[in-house]
Amino acid sequence: MFAILRGANGRRHGVDFQDDPVSVDVSMSAITVQITVTAADPADPAKARYCTIALPRDALLAAMAAASVQKAPDGKAGLRLVIPE
DSSP, X not given: OEEEEEOTTSOEEEEEOXXXXXXXXXXXXXXXXXXXXXXXXXXXXXXXXXXXXXXXXXXXXXXXXXHHHSBOTTSSBSOOOOOOO
């Protein structure tokens, strides 16, 4: 898994999580949704790789609604709930 962000100055910043296990934290308010993905470095916790994105809640809801009506290539719904077994 990876993340690529482009800053206001136009520079790209990448975070490559490779195949390492990640933790995902989601925080919401009435206006904003903040999502943080972190892959810890067991050898040095100060070198944990992470990516945080904060976005308008209404924009996220609109994007998810649009994705939910799209069909996947196999004909199933575009969004699905994944539950650990």
